[in-house]
């Protein structure tokens with residue numbers, strides 16, 4: 001069963017997704033897509049690591065900025081997985097393509113790979129993503145491409161998820177309930 005947790009920056013979506021995951025399984029694999037490029041991000045990551053450590057032995061952390069589809073295939077049927085977060089994964093993939101003319105096609109191919117790995121995942125999979133398109137229209141073409149790809153990725157994944165939450169001001173709102181599938 002896959003669950004998608006979306007929301008804006010600092011909405012509390014990571015904390016909610018962590019609590020939700022541990023309410024469904026005692027132990028889980030935390031897949032971090034974030035990369036510590038600067039001091040601010042290093043501090044944020046350290047804070048997340050300290051918070052997870054407070055949960056005792058519940059979490060095993062794996063850092064995977066790019067090959068999230070491959071990782072999901074490897075852990076399918078073996079572990080409960082929380083991926084935090086898919087929009088950072090998407091920007092890592094987008095920025096890893098140097099040639100601008102190939103960018104959209106290659107990133108769309110990766111989103112399709114992700115979609116397949118989510119659909120075939122066996123077990124509990126919780127994914128965190130961001131509501132990127134809620135802000136102002138980005139000034140640059142790359143920003144607009146990112147916004148559009150993120151919106152499409154979220155909609156595609158939400159279709160395959162049994163449950164979808166929007167977290168806003170720390171409050172989770174169930175957008176798609178499990179009964180929806182019945």
Ligand SMILES: Nc1nc2c(ncn2[C@@H]2O[C@H](COP(=O)(O)OP(=O)(O)OP(=O)(O)O)[C@@H](O)[C@H]2O)c(=O)[nH]1
Pocket residue numbers: 007008009010011012013014015031032033034035036044045048049061063084085088
């Ligand atoms: N590399 C790495 N990244 C981590 C680790 N733990 C958390 N992160 C990253 O930290 C990011 C989430 O942190 P924040 O930027 O504080 O979250 P936010 O999305 O702004 O805020 P919330 O909505 O409140 O969760 C995610 O992209 C994770 O990948 C870790 O152990 N290693």
